[in-house]
């Protein structure tokens with residue numbers, strides 16, 4: 001018999017979102033008339049603009065013609081799209097040939113671990129987007145699971161008490177550091193000074209930062225960095241992962257990118273970008289050419305205006321939910337809301353409750369699905385994440401229900 005990858009046995013049971021779905025399904029079955037509203041998973045709800053869908057359908061139709069047909073393209077992505085990404089988001093900070101187009105950020109986060117293997121120490125924020133941890137477990141870098149922790153990982157608690165700025169001094173030398181800003185799930189958006197501390201630490205200790213900027217376009221506060229490459233020294237110690245999913249509604253279309261500076265090196269002096277190029281050409285064969293034409297439309301002048309509008313729409317929901325959670329019933333219970341207005345998520349602490357118990361209570365009494373903070377890491381205990389992805393009407397309705405919740 002063939003041996004199972006031992007990483008799978010190490011994955012802790014009950015992945016967060018399946019458990020959230022299981023409990024909501026169970027509730028729906030026992031309450032068939034309840035109109036359940038989800039403020040849970042980070043999935044976009046508003047349709048693509050016709051401008052983007054037309055670009056994709058025109059391209060798809062042309063594939064049926066001899067002139068319009070194309071087969072495999074460059075594995076790193078269409079040159080025009082790499083240029084557009086570089087000039088739109090990284091002018092003066094990264095070049096088009098440092099941009100690699102992909103089928104999404106999660107896929108890149110999983111693939112990038114092959115560059116470092118199982119013997120590179122890994123540090124993650126706690127709480128964190130689950131793939132940083134689970135991907136490290138699968139590749140064998142996380143070690144055994146005991147008492148809610150993987151022994152081989154360095155957890156960096158990010159709490160209201162430390163201003164969501166973790167203590168970098170706990171990170172081992174020569175580590176990979178996963179860092180996400182604006183953060184999922186806390187919504188916290190790091191300042192330039194904070195990211196400078198991170199970069200200085202990484203440079204001083206031989207670390208590489210994997211910076212997840214999937215929500216960068218949600219940043220509205222002037223001066224907050226939208227890419228790690230705004231930080232001096234980052235080109236020597238960081239890569240960036242990004243995506244069209246959240247800002248342009250491409251969660252189902254699938255399109256993302258990574259930026260690997262030509263100046264970034266491994267311990268032996270070889271270039272990270274060379275190996276990444278090898279991964280993208282060997283284990284991946286390029287993003288869908290249809291999706292890439294959608295991406296080009298999303299970044300032309302009309303597309304960028306539409307992108308801002310759709311993000312404003314979700315940020316409007318953030319305000320609505322914030323107001324509801326600021327109501328007297330929540331205030332009296334000492335509920336604390338953490339939201340910077342620069343992310344689609346609100347991170348909310350319910351003193352005296354465990355995450356799953358307040359999750360069940362809100363499901364039961366308001367028929368609203370949220371996400372238990374504890375599912376993102378031990379430090380998330382007693383928090384819920386509220387997501388603003390939803391139609392205004394259903395978010396408004398959810399907020400009316402929340403105003404009646406008795407805590």
Ligand SMILES: *Cc1c(COP(=O)(O)O)cnc(C)c1O
Pocket residue numbers: 042103104105106107129180184212214242243244245246250251255256
């Ligand atoms: C949604 C999300 C992603 C995944 O993006 P895809 O491009 O759809 O794979 C990556 N990172 C964070 C933090 C996310 O919330």
